[in-house]
Amino acid sequence: MSEFINENPDVIEIDDLPSRKEDVSRDILLGSVGNEMTLQRKKLLLSIDDSKSKVLQNLELLDKLLLINPPELTSDEESIEESDDEELNAEGPTDVVDAQEIYDLTAHISDPEHPLSLGQLSIVNLSDIEVHDCGDPKKMAEVVIRITPTITHCSLATLIGLGIRVRLERSLPPRYRITILLKEGTHNSENQVNKQLNDKERVAAACENEQLLGVVSKMLLTCL
Amino acid sequence: MGIKLAKSLKLQNDKLWSLDYSHGLLATGSTDRKIKIINVTNAPRGQVSLMDVLDDTVHKKAIRCVAWRPHSNLLAAGSFDSTVSIWTREDDLEEEEDDDEGEGTTNSLEMDLLAIIEGHENEVKGIAWSHDGALLSSCSRDKSVWIWETDQDGEEYECISVLQEHSQDVKHVVWHPELPLLASSSYDDTIRLWKDYDDDWECAAVLNGHEGTVWCSDFEKGKNGESIRLCSGSDDSTVRVWRYIDDDEDGQQEWICEAILPKVHDRQIYSVSWSTNGLIASTGSDGTLAVYKEVSNGDDEHDWEVIAKQELCHGVYEANIVKWIDINGNMMLATGGDDGCVNLWNWTD
Structure with a gap:
């Protein structure tokens, strides 16, 4: 990743790249x-x-x-x-995360079978990331990320989703609930994969599976 | 009427999945592989003490569930490592004799490993003792529910049945408080009821209706078998109440979904608990703790109302479990969350 790669090729001008919302x-x-x-x-x-x-x-x-x-x-x-008055609480700036940041966190994850990243393969796309956050650090927030597998019978869709979940759970504050879905119509067993990716207990068990964790760690090596 | 925090205890270093209460003692299980025993006899006044931390080298993965055996000192724990462990404690007689030496003596209690039960192919997700303590049931991601028979000492376990009708992971099992009737909740979106047909455990009913994984169910208590009802919580964010109607000619049980409780949650419901005085509590991914009460609505009709609600009961973390506990006549709610905490709530009617 030595050269600059525009992970978000819809944007031509560098100034147009979305960034964290600064307080004006x-x-x-x-x-x-x-x-x-x-x-x-x-x-x-x-x-x-x-x-x-x-x-x-x-x-x-x-x-x-x-x-x-x-x-x-x-x-x-x-x-x-x-x-405990939230409006007057002077704890400093809250850590608000936007879609671009979620994209940046996940786009560099390596695909488990190609020598390319999820961003390069357009498995993760900025337009398919939603963040629902009121900005209050004492309330829950939600990230919804829709992934596009490269082929409709991609057997590794679950593994890719798990990689994204592990990456986000490790990087985001605990108040973020993460929902990972396959983009509608992109996979033959969409519902099955979605259910598995969002089952907390299955994800927790997967994270205690040495072999699986080894594969996920390799996928995450290319993240900064 | 309301819920008020009595005590928050940071017990574990990772997700706290499960807790169970019996005879003044609360047991907890966590991803950090530790099982902790806390004396909560004085919890209504905000006082608790840690009694023991069980040997954390016994299980090789997360502790998913813990359950005290009725009428005994035994604790069972189920783990993602596919085994169930059985723990025992010495009698308390010595403690009383040592009372003169100070209060320190009541702060220790030692639980030792008594048995390890193997059989499931992978993660054990739920365990439950029958009301008389004679049977132990376990369920797993391997889609099966096992029923084990044991003796007075609880040292030997013989598998008397392996029930394999669920088509996906079985998340939770619970026994009826008075009858030999078992309910299992599954990732296949159903609840199954199991009973003994002439020494053969078989499926007596399938409850269809939830539109997502069923995480937990609990029977109504104190009806002496006169009526049988079950409440359940699911990924579809609903709590449902089911009623047993009758047996058909083949001996199958007929059940109906009697009510869908007023909507409180907007994410997965991980746990429900039915109190001895008829209240249902639920909690889950949104961290809200809700209490529902059945109210008469004219003639024979009944409606459920939300009578108390506590948002963010584990801060911004998810809550995995809620249980009603009765401490010497004081009704309390115990919740466990991903923050590794047990929160004890005073309940006032």
Whole structure:
């Protein structure tokens, strides 16, 4: 993987590649005093004030205010954490995952029988990945990934699905429920494979099968 | 009416699959191959103590299920390594004599391996003791349900039946609390009931209706055999209640699906439990713990209502099991999750 490969060939311009959604307010608010803590404080103050006060609209003044009075705010943060108020919780940015990130995590997995990756074989496609996430780290989120086997009787579809599941379970935070499905009409025993890939107990047992785990580990060697 | 967390115990380092309660003791089993024994006698007041961690070299893979034998000190554990282990503990007599030496004595209890039962071809997924403790049933990914007979000591196990009618993995088995009647739940989307026909165990009924793997079922309790009902939870996110109607001329049991409980879950339901006072609890992949109650709706009609709901009962992790436990008259719910925790919930009516 030394050369750059566009894993997402629908996109011609590099700037058009989707990426993690950045908070647009970040750059504006960071300004001269630049760390996460102050950023969070500013957001907090702005949201409380609802931008009616001229002082708080003036970012320079806001920066000065924050610098004058940091200890008090820190202690406030502690009490906020205890009170469990999600909106005011100043724990820093949440780890939101988007479809591109799921794609990047899975596209480099090697196909078990070809010397190519799942992305190169278009088994994994960005357009077939859905992420349902409210962004709250205390709530569950869901990733649905539909895979396209190379042939409709591909006997290795289950193994490919297992490789993707193992990769995602190891990489994503535990709040993500992962659903792996064969894309409709791409496999003769679609329902059977889908059922197996999403049976938690079967997957857990497969992960204790040395031989199977050996094959999966090889598939994952090409992941960064 | 409600559910309130009494105690959360981080017991295992991996998925906690199973738990069972008897005589003040809670046993747990996990992917980390450890079986733990916890004294929960004072759990309603938030106090618990770890009594023993069983030898974790006995099983070579995850512990999938644990079950205390009724009227005895034996514990059975089923594992993905295809075997079932039987554990025994010494009597508690010594403890009482040592009481003067301090409280430490009640914090130990030793359980030793008594027997290993082999027979299944691959992962054992469920085990259950009959109400009198004479029979042990086990089920596996090999699609079979085995019935083992044992003696008072529980040292020798003789297989008296291998039931192979399920077409896929058998996920769970449970005995009726008073009758020699066994229910098995399967990946083939059905539940089968098994009974003894003149010393031959045979399938008495097949319950069709769920639209996905059936993970678990539980019988209604305290009816003295007057009526027989079963509740079940499935991949299709529904909890169903089934009622036994009658035997037909061939001796087959006729069952109907009597109710589909109000929808609470939006993912797989992994576990259901029917309390001695008629409440059903369910939990699963969405981490919600729900309690349902049957309410009269005029004449002879009954409806089920959701009377309590606890979301994210193991944080963002999936919950694998729920059981009603009665600690000296205090009704509690015990849940186990992928976070390796057992959560004990006080229940108030």
